[in-house]
Amino acid sequence: MLMGLIAIKEDAMRFFQIIILGAVLAVPLFTSMSSYAADQDRFNIFACAPEWGALAREIGGEKVDVFVASKAAQDVHHMRAKPSLLAAMRKADLVFCSGASLEIGWLPVLLNKAGSAQVQYGDIGSLMASDYVERLEVMN
Amino acid sequence: MSKKLLLAATSAAVLHISFGQTAYAADDADIQALRSEILSLQKTYEQKIEALEQKVQTLQATAKINSSSQVPINVPATAQRSSKGNSFNPEIGVILNGRYQNFSAKEGDIAGFAVGEEGERGKEGLGIDETELNFSASVDDKFRGSATIALHEHEGETEVEIEEAYVATTSLPSGLEVKVGRFFPELGYLNSHHSHADDFADRPLTNRVFLDNNYGDDGLQVSMVLPTDFYSEIGGGVFRGDDFPAGGAGGADIGAWTAYGRVGGDIGDDASWRLGLSTLQVRQGTRSAQEDSVTFQGESGVYIADGRMVYAPTGNSAEQEISLQGEYFWRTEDGAYDDTNAGTGAVSYDDHQSGWYLQSAYKFDPQWRVGARYSQLYSGDTPLGLTGSSLDSDGHDPWAASAMIDWTNSEFSRIRAQYNYENVSNADADNQFILQYIMSLGAHGAHSY
Numbered sequence: 065m066l067m068g069l070i071a072i073k074e075d076a077m078r079f080f081q082i083i084i085l086g087a088v089l090a091v092p093l094f095t096s097m098s099s100y101a102a103d104q105d106r107f108n109i110f111a112c113a114p115e116w117g118a119l120a121r122e123i124g125g126e127k128v129d130v131f132v133a134s135k136a137a138q139d140v141h142h143m144r145a146k147p148s149l150l151a152a153m154r155k156a157d158l159v160f161c162s163g164a165s166l167e168i169g170w171l172p173v174l175l176n177k178a179g180s181a182q183v184q185y186g187d188i189g190s191l192m193a194s195d196y197v198e199r200l201e202v203m204n
Numbered sequence: 205m206s207k208k209l210l211l212a213a214t215s216a217a218v219l220h221i222s223f224g225q226t227a228y229a230a231d232d233a234d235i236q237a238l239r240s241e242i243l244s245l246q247k248t249y250e251q252k253i254e255a256l257e258q259k260v261q262t263l264q265a266t267a268k269i270n271s272s273s274q275v276p277i278n279v280p281a282t283a284q285r286s287s288k289g290n291s292f293n294p295e296i297g298v299i300l301n302g303r304y305q306n307f308s309a310k311e312g313d314i315a316g317f318a319v320g321e322e323g324e325r326g327k328e329g330l331g332i333d334e335t336e337l338n339f340s341a342s343v344d345d346k347f348r349g350s351a352t353i354a355l356h357e358h359e360g361e362t363e364v365e366i367e368e369a370y371v372a373t374t375s376l377p378s379g380l381e382v383k384v385g386r387f388f389p390e391l392g393y394l395n396s397h398h399s400h401a402d403d404f405a406d407r408p409l410t411n412r413v414f415l416d417n418n419y420g421d422d423g424l425q426v427s428m429v430l431p432t433d434f435y436s437e438i439g440g441g442v443f444r445g446d447d448f449p450a451g452g453a454g455g456a457d458i459g460a461w462t463a464y465g466r467v468g469g470d471i472g473d474d475a476s477w478r479l480g481l482s483t484l485q486v487r488q489g490t491r492s493a494q495e496d497s498v499t500f501q502g503e504s505g506v507y508i509a510d511g512r513m514v515y516a517p518t519g520n521s522a523e524q525e526i527s528l529q530g531e532y533f534w535r536t537e538d539g540a541y542d543d544t545n546a547g548t549g550a551v552s553y554d555d556h557q558s559g560w561y562l563q564s565a566y567k568f569d570p571q572w573r574v575g576a577r578y579s580q581l582y583s584g585d586t587p588l589g590l591t592g593s594s595l596d597s598d599g600h601d602p603w604a605a606s607a608m609i610d611w612t613n614s615e616f617s618r619i620r621a622q623y624n625y626e627n628v629s630n631a632d633a634d635n636q637f638i639l640q641y642i643m644s645l646g647a648h649g650a651h652s653y
Contacts, residue, residue, distance in 0.1 A: 100431045135473050137519035142615075144521070146476040146514070146653050147435030147468025154379040154429045169615070173650045176348065178429040181375035184345070198268075 100155070110152055110183070112161035112171065113140050116193065120160055131156070141166055145173035154178040156189070163192025164199065294341035295647030299400050302332035302641060309634035312626070314413060316583025316597025317557070318493035318500065318541070320448035323412030325634075332357075333640070336367065336400065340647070348374050352398070367398075367420060379429030379437075388420045389441050389462045390427065391482045392508035392531045395419055401651060403527070405622045405638045408561035408579035409604050410533045414506050416448035419484060421460065435468040435478070449504055449535075451489025460486045468653070475515040478653055482508045494543075494594045501550070502539010508532065512653070523570055530562040543593035551589030558582045563606075571613060577606040602628035617643045 106129040111117035117132035124130070131152040134140050140162070153159075153174040161167050175184055182189035305328050312325030333356070340350040352368040370385030388396045394411050395418055407417050423443030430436040445459010446452060452459075464482030471477060484506040492499045510531040517524045535557050540550040563577035583597035590596055604627065610620035624636035 100433055135519060138516075139520050139522035142522035144514070144653055145650065146470070147466075147478045148470040148476060150429055150437070151433065151435040151469075154431065169650050171650070173652050176372065176374050177381050177427070177652075178379045179375065180377055181346075184375050186345075187375075 108155050108157050110156035110159045112159075112167050116160045116162070120158075141169060143167075143170050145170040145177075149174055150178045153183075154180075156180075156183055158189045158191060159183045160191045160193075162194055164194035166194075294339050297338045297340075297644050297646040297648055299334075299336040299338070299398075300332075300641075300643045300645065301334070301400055302330070303405065304330050304639045306637045307634055308636070309626075309632050311629075311631065312634060313494075313594065313629060314409065314581070314602050315600050315629035316586065316595060316602070317413045317581065318498035318543075318594050319413055320416035320493045321495070322417040322448075323407075323415075325636075326406070333400075334365075336398070338647075342374065343371060346373060346375055347371050379431070381427050382424065383427075383441075384424045386420060386422045387425070388418050389423070389425050389443070389484075390439060390464050391415070391419060391462055391484055391506075392480065392533075393478075393510040393512055393529060394531070396652070400642050403529075403563065403565040403573075403575050404577055404606055404608055405620055405640050406606075406624070408531075408563070408577060409581050409602060409628070410531060410559040410561050410579055413559065413581060414449065414533050414535050414557075415484075419447055419449065421445065421447045421450065423458075423460075425462070436466065438463075438465045440464065445487065445489055448493065449484070449491060449506065450486045451491035451501070457487065459489060460484060471513075471515075474517070474519050475513065476653075477511070477513040479511045480509070482510070484508075488539075494545075497545040498541065498543045498594050500537065500539055500541050500553070502537060502553070504535060504537040504539070507534040521567075525565075525567040527565045528562075529564070530560065532558070532560040534558045541590055541593075541595055543590065543595065546590075546593035548590055548593050551587055553587060553590070553595075555584045555587075557584045571611055573610050573612065575606075575608045575610075577608075579604050598630050600628075600630045602626075604628065615648055616645075617641075 107124070107127055109117075109120045109124065109128050109130045111120050111130055111132045113134055114132055114136050117130050120128060120130045133149055133152070134143060149170070156179065159171075159175070159179070161171060180189075181187065184190060185192075305326055307325065307328050313319075334354040335356070336352055336354045338350065338352045340348070342348045349371040350368060351366070351370075354365045354367045356363055356365065366386060368385075368387045370383055370387040372383040373381055376382065388398075390396050392411075394402070394407065395415055399407065399417060406412075411417060421443040423441050425439060425441030427437060427439030430438065440463035441461065442458045443450070443460045443462070445457075450460040462482065462484050464480055466478060466480035468476065468478035486504045486506075488501075488503055490499055490501045508531055510529075512527065512529040514521070514525060514527045517526065537556070538554045539552075541553045542548060542550045559579065559581035561577060561579035563575060565573050565575035567573040581602045583595075583601060586596045604624060606622060606624045608620055608622035610618055612618045619641050620639070622636075622638040622640075624634070624638070626634040626636060628634070
């Protein structure tokens, strides 16, 4: 009987530990979710490099919100799928990148984990610049 | 002769002048008309030629565009072919690694802990580590799959181990991902990463002791990137309970389950961070360790707090990069330990242990890195019945310090030299020297943060 009560107490303690974990995470969540909902109404573009971001802003103007994944000084090929990119990918309606395996080190992770169906490679929301130019020196 | 010529010339001249003048005078208007006709004809033809030339130009231009792409209404075939592994062209990679190890202490047992097979010290001398084959591809437009098969030798026999074999969704809405099969669940920072991608040649004491290097199991995991401006993710999984620290699936029940939550973001342009809390709860089972000489029967729970920060001093992490990473572990166990070597019999154990590690790696050159790591374990009090067994820490809290330097020629090759000072028991400290190579053939998939 005593062992049973102790077992229940242990289970309850564990349960509460998990609940507290959840509550701690929930507080900053709710504060951020309201501004996020407003963002979702806009057309969100995830651009991998500053040049694509500039082009997207030029074409889209006021109608689009552009997130640029890298700065000019960064090496796009050797970047990593860092947390801020996952958050930005989640709300992306269009992914605008170079393709041709330039972003192969990190973009697939973002697409798999946070990308919606329409931004996956080959779908309507995936714009890879290298698909629309004549590629030179392609290995086969 | 000259006279005839002169006559001819003069008569020709006279004729020309008389006729020419009259002709000119007579057709002036006609010539004007002719002239303007010719000019207008010229103009018309010039316009026509210009128009034709333009047409040819535009036709050539559109022909060029059409030849190098397809009208992007549905799926541009070039995109799919070049960007990812598909069922006809999976990404195949092989990890080849090996090492030379030299220890100063005869025994590497960690006092106060019953360690599983993977978490042990390893063999001295030259030898290859696990040879890993990885196949990854998209299954179709909604799923992707990956299998990692490790070949290693254990006591003279080559073992084939399915390290990971899972399928995952790729395009669920709302930042969801479901992963099912055998895989390393998200637990703290290191658990979901393969050892060959680590910053050090071995795992810290905490991961060796509490998770047997990697906890990998058969099950299902759901994760969700939350709709927040900063990065936040929650997830959890249910598992069979086959791998240490789970005890081996007893019945049809869920043997173990996990839950985790993470937040992360950027600091300025050059730094990023991620913090997480996670837990692994193991239900009733029997777990053996310490070369099968120690068994634990009961429940256990591992709680991990992890953090990682990466900073690129020049703004380009390919040039220079500093990382700081640490995890804190807390394990509760409620059951009974039995050390057959020490002949303790089943001794009831209801206590906790803890530990932490902190490591930093500094890439000071695109190809060179140095790193330092410290790990510490607290074994808790030894119950009377387990005195003298593997669970007896003899008042010693194990700790280890490591320093490493590695040369990464490309994302496919790395050579590392590492020195460990391990003070894991009251016996003499262990000075370890490790020299290893880690190389990969074929596709090298994307790594997560």
